[in-house]
Amino acid sequence: MHTIGWGSTYIDGAPVDVQTTCTPKQAEGLLRTEIGRAEKAIEKLTTAELTENMFAALCSWTYNLGTGALQRSSLRRLYLNDGRYEEAADEFLRWVFCNGKRLRGLVLRRTDE
Numbered sequence: 001m002h003t004i005g006w007g008s009t010y011i012d013g014a015p016v017d018v019q020t021t022c023t024p025k026q027a028e029g030l031l032r033t034e035i036g037r038a039e040k041a042i043e044k045l046t047t048a049e050l051t052e053n054m055f056a057a058l059c060s061w062t063y064n065l066g067t068g069a070l071q072r073s074s075l076r077r078l079y080l081n082d083g084r085y086e087e088a089a090d091e092f093l094r095w096v097f098c099n100g101k102r103l104r105g106l107v108l109r110r111t112d113e
Helices: 024-045 052-065 067-072 074-082 085-094 104-112
Strands: none
Touching: 024 052, 024 067, 052 067, 052 085, 052 104, 067 074, 074 085, 085 104
16 A cells, blocks of 8 residues: 555545655645544544543544444444443554554554544
């Protein structure tokens, strides 16, 4: 999978490939659009009261993994929406694998979130 800008995998509805480019302004626009999608999904799918920091962490997670992951995740369904915040936070560290390999960068990202 290829990305451009701040990690976008699609531009104008088409998948990004190795030859796809964008300007810094386009990259910022893509980021804003994708963050907006993440925020809307969180607002729609989350019933728990969230602090600003919790919302930001969940937004980062959703931006990185997608709104489908948020919808299907036990993080949201079993823990967060039940007000089990510590257990929900622990779930972030389950999402540190790519192609079956635990990646240090994802561990660091999830720890920050």
